[in-house]
Amino acid sequence: MKHDRDFNPEYGTPVEISPGIRRLTAENPGPFTFRGTNSYLLGSRRLVVVDPGPALPGHLNAILKAADGATIEAILVTHTHMDHSPGARLLKNETGAPIVGCGPHRAARDLFEGEVNPLDSSGDKEHIPDRLLTDSETFTATEFSIETIATPGHTANHLCFAIQGEDIILSADHVMGWSTSIVAPPDGAMRDYMTSIEKMLDRSENTYFPGHGGRIHDAHSYVLDLKQHRLNREASILATVSERERTIKEIVAELYAEVNPSLHPAAGLSVYAHLEDLVERGLVSARPDLSLTAGYKRTA
Known part of the structure; x- marks a missing residue:
């Protein structure tokens, strides 16, 4: 099994999934979020919180409780969907920690004349980072150094984060642990997504912690399966x-x-x-x- 299909989060309870890395899942299950959005706490005495999730007071309180007096140094955001980034502003208001990572929400292309974005409500238009991270940039906080991997496709501003010195990538919604990612124009673009898939395959890390679902084991094989799934779908559409x-x-x-x-x-x-x-x-x-x-x- 390449991922934890039987993923049953303990809402409100942080789970240590690797030394110095804890997962805390928001209670926002649904057809597009699976069991809920995963937030990650990196560090011990000093913390980085990755994707604080939706604007849910209960999840915010769970993050603050999990911090248990430790200093939250930064709030890292992978992309601007409403189930990932709005909680960053709530957490910043409570802690003063800067919001770091992806840029403001944007579409992958301009809208055509008369076009209506069917997923407009899913984008977090209020997200403004205090520091924008670019591709291959290293962000150092707490005891971890984190490398940015720009992975547009699911959204135009999507980022993954590699934990340097570890065999780990926080893959957010680019590679999920329960389903293929939604790639929907104009917010997303299939050509960008496939290019980003190749980018992940060129890397050495083989363990992913995704935005939804459990740990992905043997990630290279899993990503190859995702790539083939998209190619098979393309072939089916062409035949149709x-x-x-x-x-x-x-x-x-x-x-x-x-x-x-x-x-x-x-x-x-x-x-x-x-x-x-x-x-x-x-x-x-x-x-x-x-x-x-x-x-x-x-x-x-």
Whole structure:
């Protein structure tokens, strides 16, 4: 097993998952968050808190209780979704610790004329870091040195963090421990996501602690599976639009026939991300334009 599929968090209770690293899961379970959002506490007498999660007073109190008088030196944020970053401002108000990491929320591309972002409410528009971390930058706090890995795809500003000297990456929502990541335009981009997957495969770390779900063992093999899953999905979409023009709704109905219909809208956004990439690569054309309601046809 490559990840802890039977992940049952003890809400409100920090769990030590590696020396000096504790996981505290927010009580916000759901179809897109699994059992909840994982926050990580790095250090002992001095702490870094990674992804304080949603604006839940109970989770904030659990973080402060877990600190148990230790100084919180910094609040590290991986990306600006509402289940990851709003808690950073609450924690800063309580501790004065600076918010460090990803930049403000932004889309992967400009919206088309008349386009409405279907995931607009999921983005944390109020996030402003005190310090922006860039790709390959090292951030040192408490007893850990943390290397930034820019991994756009799930969101345009997504970061993972490698714990230097350890075989560990905090993979946030780029690589999750229970499901594939949502890649949904215009906030996300499939080409960016696949490039970021290759970037992770080029690294040596083989243990991931994700934003949702449990520890990922043998991470290289797991990420290769994720890559192949996306390539298989791309091939299925190409086959679906080879014979005649199809809409995204029609593609989803065929490819996700066994999936709960309540999840079809999310599946549609994933298909849309693949189609955007395929159109950009000249393998598919869109009529009348590149949109959720356009008709798509293979060009070759």
